Amino acid sequence: VHCINYTWLDIISLTTGNSIIGDQYRWPTTIPYYLEDSLEMNAKGVILKAFEQYRLKTCIDFTPWEGEKNYISVFKGGGCFSSVGNRRVGKQQLSIGSNCDRLGTVEHEFLHALGFWHEQSRADRDDYVNIMWDRIEPGKEHNFKTYDDTVSSALNVPYDYGSVMHYSKTAFNIASDPTIVTKIPQFMDVIGQRMEFSDSDLLKLNRLYNCTTSSTFVDSCNFEEENICGMIQGPGGNTKWEQLSSVSGGPQSDFTNQGQCKGKGFFMHFSTVSGKAGDRAHLESRFLYPKPGSQCLQFFLYNSGAADDLLNIWVREYDKVNPEGRMKLFKTISGGVMGSWELHHVNLDVRTKSRVIFEGVKGKLPSTGGLSLDDINLSSASCPQHIWRLRNITGLLATTPPGTKLYSPRFLSPAGYSFQDRPGYMATYFHLTSGPNDHSLKWPCPWQQATMLLLDQQSDIRRQMSMQRMVTTDPNKLSSDGKEYYWDNPRKVGSLVTEADGSSYYRGPGTGTSVFLSHSRLKSRKFIKGDDAFFLLSVDGERFTFGPNRQGHKSEGVNSSICQERGVHQTVHFRLHCADCEIWWRRNYGVGLFFRSWAWPLSSSERNFECFRIPKHFGQFHAPNLVGTVWSGPLPLPT
Known part of the structure; x- marks a missing residue:
């Protein structure tokens, strides 16, 4: 350290x-x-x-x-x-x-x-x-x-x-x-x-720079305008999507404004109250021209209908072979959490001019509402892997006793590693936990990057000021006593944890930051909407490519005396007190994110330094969509 x-x-x-x-x-x-x-x-x-x-x-x-x-x-x-x-x-x-x-x-x-x-x-x-x-x-x-x-x-x-x-x-x-x-x-x-x-x-x-467009943004719509962002009622349906501000069976308001703006607050609704099973409506985007490759479609869905009502996500692609368009189904959503606005991500793979289509389909069961859409965003990027919704977050922060630990569900990364997350001053820590794939995984865990993103719930992705921090597993990192690899198999270096339901797993040591986000900033922007917050979580290592620096030159360095804004001489005065709660978030490969919350300022004692572990240097790599990590945080570090 x-x-x-x-x-x-x-x-x-x-x-x-x-x-x-x-x-x-x-x-x-x-x-x-x-x-x-x-x-x-x-x-x-x-x-x-x-x-x-x-x-x-x-x-x-x-x-x-x-x-x-x-x-x-x-x-x-x-x-x-x-x-x-x-x-x-x-x-x-x-x-x-x-x-x-x-x-x-x-x-x-x-x-x-x-x-x-x-x-x-x-x-x-x-x-x-x-x-x-x-x-x-x-x-x-x-x-x-x-x-x-x-x-x-x-x-x-x-x-x-x-x-x-x-x-x-x-x-x-x-x-x-x-x-x-x-x-x-x-x-x-x-x-x-x-x-x-x-x-x-x-x-x-x-x-x-005279910018009129951005490189990877494709489209955004919160349905506030009468033209509904150029979307149309597509062919092939026998009913329609409607632009509404409330529905008797729910939702009572849109997601964008939460009913707080008079004369605003619209969303698109597909009613399944009447009609017959199989009735459907197509809500189609305008023509879109995304960059070839992966795209991420993000939207909020409110299901007040029946458990078997369906939302299908289609893309119609146009090319010389298919001038009228070729339909491809990317995802079907049914059931799930009913009666609240839920965040969804769908990974797309579109290469040409296209339209995104939201198809609502009425199920056989009786319904008092239907399907509603709001705050749609499409960009040329990969989607987050997991969503962790924290409901009643202000009550959680206000009532959770100091020292209390809360746990998120367990998730698996694409490589099979398991991980978790939580808020507070918010602190975040990342831990590996034991999982079902431990026997086939490489240990110590090599270069898996965990991204923890607290979503700014602005309707347009370009205006979001989300707070995010990244943590990477360094397979060469040693424990404080130098006897073990820090990111080794949690069954070897971790401690046994038993859940209330009797299930158990091993939790390894963690690292992260105790200064993720202050309480005042948490209440700013749109981090909390409807008293809920969303953490978007991903663990990825596949996009790393290691090797020698292909340009072959090394830095000559810069004389530190040129620093004009304190450089390494800057002191941050921490007034530190462990205030709210600890929450763990663990997954099946064994990754856990640990959050400890702090109240700032509370006492006259100050911390004039930050302590953090520094991973070893590696060679040059090039990866267009790589995410990174942070290792810093004032002591005490998690044990």
């Missing part, structure tokens, strides 16, 4: 503002990148995950470097830092150092590289925040300068407290008092977020 100071975000520059002025500082919309050998394995995964978000929400793409004159070379330096804009120096370095391997941090650093300064460096900064100069660490005052519109441009976008480029309230503070005080008090706990791009971040980036 190595204990180091928390790393703040850095830029390599002489001045700061918002976006750098001058076309010479722009990159092409497809940017060559290179991942150096010095990077930690999970950092590589997080970087590739950040690239996915750029592709989903902007026209910016990243491609492995193949000899282009100017490119971004990412290495492990003494913190997180980047130059601002395209410096046209050939190899332009960007550092993702220890404890920088978090999605929002990586997005932040690449926004610097794309030409953006910090939000609080805008010329109009003093209209929105007060800088407490007497609380700033001596010698760091220059980080709070503002620059006029001859140096940087705000791109005609209002000041954004929620920008991923904004300093936190305690940046460069001497003690625990804030150095930045927002003039609207409600934004004090908003500034400094490192979850995801804000809406304004995306607006500015898309304006700067």
Whole structure:
């Protein structure tokens, strides 16, 4: 275990503002990148995950470097830092150092590289925040300068407290008092977020690079408009889907607005109250043109009908051989949880122009309602493997005694490994548990990446600021006493756990972070809707390809003295108290995610460091959709 100071975000520059002025500082919309050998394995995964978000929400793409004159070379330096804009120096370095391997941090650093300064460096900064100069660490005052519109441009976008480029309230503070005080008090706990791009971040980036479309976004619909996003009543049915705001048998409101917006709140409904068995209706999307390969269809379904009512997910593909379209069934949904909006994912594989079709089919059993759809999203990406819904989460956090452990259902990863999850300050830890495939799996568990995503339930996937953290199993990692492999078979290195129903399994040691998400941020955005939260969970190792760095050069490194935002010298003052509850989430391969919740701040005692395990370095890899991991978290670590 190595204990180091928390790393703040850095830029390599002489001045700061918002976006750098001058076309010479722009990159092409497809940017060559290179991942150096010095990077930690999970950092590589997080970087590739950040690239996915750029592709989903902007026209910016990243491609492995193949000899282009100017490119971004990412290495492990003494913190997180980047130059601002395209410096046209050939190899332009960007550092993702220890404890920088978090999605929002990586997005932040690449926004610097794309030409953006910090939000609080805008010329109009003093209209929105007060800088407490007497609380700033001596010698760091220059980080709070503002620059006029001859140096940087705000791109005609209002000041954004929620920008991923904004300093936190305690940046460069001497003690625990804030150095930045927002003039609207409600934004004090908003500034400094490192979850995801804000809406304004995306607006500015898309304006700067003249983006009109994004690379992997395909479609989104919440059915608020009369044209229902261009969807049509398709041929082949003998009844119709209707655009409604409530149904007597349920739902009483849509999922998007939860009935809270007067004059809004629509969804599509297929009634099965009357008619005969086999009656059906087709709701078809407009023509879609996704990138060839895998796509993820996400939607919310409310079943107030009969247990044998069906929802079929079809795709009609058009090509020269099938000019009228060829139908392919991808999934049939029936039964399940009745009487609530449930989240569904369907993996598609579409290669050409197509339409997605939602086919409702009436069953034989009596019905008092039907099938309802809302908040549909389609993107060129792989779907999460599992959904864990936490119902009545505010009550759970308020009433669960400290030290209580709750367990999610067990799940299996595609490779056969088992894993689990839970919330709180939310902490997340990942554990392997014993499972039915242990005898045929490779041990110690090699390079399985677990992604834990708390879903921001915004209706449009491009506006979601979900919080996610990734953990990777390093087969070379040893236990604290050096006698065992940390990620070995839980039957060998774990402890026996017995459930209330008498079933038992082995739970291995875990790692993760105790600072996943604060309670205040949990209640922001749309993490909680209808008092429920969704964790999307995946474990994947198949997309890793290891090998020597094919470009064959090594990082020259960067002198840590260039760090302008505290670099490795940053201290985070933790006021720590174990407050709420512990919840385990385990699966059949033996993977468990452990969450411990903390209340912040509660006492005058402070932690001025973070401790985390550092996995061994590996060679270069290229994987277009890889997800990554995080190993950091203040002690105490789980036992």
